[in-house]
Amino acid sequence: MATRTTSKLSDPRVRARVRASLAPWVLVAIGLLVPGTVLAASPPPSSVAAPCLPAPLARGHVAEVTAAGDLVLDDGSVLRPAGLAGGGAGTAVSWRAALAGRVAGREIAFAAGPARDRYGRRAALIASPGAAAAEEGATLQQALLREGLAVARPEDAVLACLPAWLAAEAEARRDRRGLWRQLPLAAANIAALRAQQGRFTIVAGHILDIGKTARVDYLNFGRVWRQDMTGRVEAEGRASLTARGLASADLAGRHVRLRGTLFEAGGPAITVRRAEQIELAGNAVYASPGDAMENGAEGRARRTGDE
Structure with missing residues (x-):
């Protein structure tokens, strides 16, 4: 007679242990999405806090x-x-x-x-x-x-x-x-952003959506990807977000402050190599949902799936 094998997950005790092991990761992911949270202040779950100044000096x-x-x-x-x-x-x-x-x-x-x-x-x-x-x-x-x-x-x-x-x-x-009399720069203010090309700065705005290709995730601050502000999350940035229980998709619809060196990529852009470059801002403190559309330009949205 054939013996039917039963999945270990059908055992209530095993399911309980799995839920317990996943709980800290779930809480970390949820905690990072609270308005005002700084991703830089939340180390990967497996890390141990290190002193700022190592000894001896x-x-x-x-x-x-x-x-x-x-x-x-x-x-x-x-x-x-x-x-x-x-x-x-x-x-x-x-x-x-x-x-x-x-x-x-x-x-x-x-x-x-x-x-x-x-x-x-x-x-x-x-x-x-x-x-x-x-x-x-x-x-x-x-x-x-x-x-x-x-x-x-x-x-x-x-x-x-x-x-x-x-x-x-x-x-x-x-x-x-x-x-901070001039910062952060509004993501909708394309002229101000272009004036800062090649410099490290802080940009604040609302991420409308996420474009995704095999190599790059795009944090789109506007509808016109050939003109509007974009955050580029490549392999290193993806890995850094993943270490904190996040993915680029989790940032869609969020108000953020994004720090890095501005460059031109069909529009102002910052490459995100570390989760620490992203700070989740409170509602309407530095930008409102409509800010990213104020430039009034027309064009097509960034395609996803290819470049």
Whole structure:
């Protein structure tokens, strides 16, 4: 007589164990979709929180703060304050004076890896000079963000710091300090976006829909893909979203702030390589559902399935 095999999932005890194992992932996905949530502040479910400033810290004496906001130490090495952007290009960055006032001619504590960029700089986390005991682990970058002199740029060296940094940045945004007198740029304001091509900035708007091809997911802020603002989520960005229990499709219909370097791709665009580049904004605080259509242009929507 043939023996009928029964699926293990038919056993109530097995089903209960499966539900229990899935519950944390479901809660993470739901939690990330609450208005005002910062994806950067929500690490992958499997990660363990790491300190912002690793120990031990190196020490050095600052001989000069350059116009670009870099620190030149007495030994000739150059430190780039990691994770800062938006301070200007071609002239002194907006945080240069504040940075020089805090560290020029003084000894600093910092953490920097051995890798150097094409300018010979090492990306560094810089301890805030004279930080109170209650703020142990505070960084100089965090202080500059709180003053609105810069915006946070997600990069490998700063991911553990981002929750605190974005909280500091939010204070500057609420009080419209510094750069936040002009930021975020409205996704519907195509002229303003094109004026910032090649620069790191923050764009706010309503994602109307998601276009999808084999290689790229498109976060469409408007109907005219040859003109309107678009976020491009490629393989690296897809993987980063997946690590947080999300997919690009989950962002459809959401108000977001998107940070990154603007470039032209038939319209202004930002490539999303990290989930930390996306912040879910509250309703109508930075954009309303109609904002993305205000340019009045006509054209066809981006096709999905091919390019």
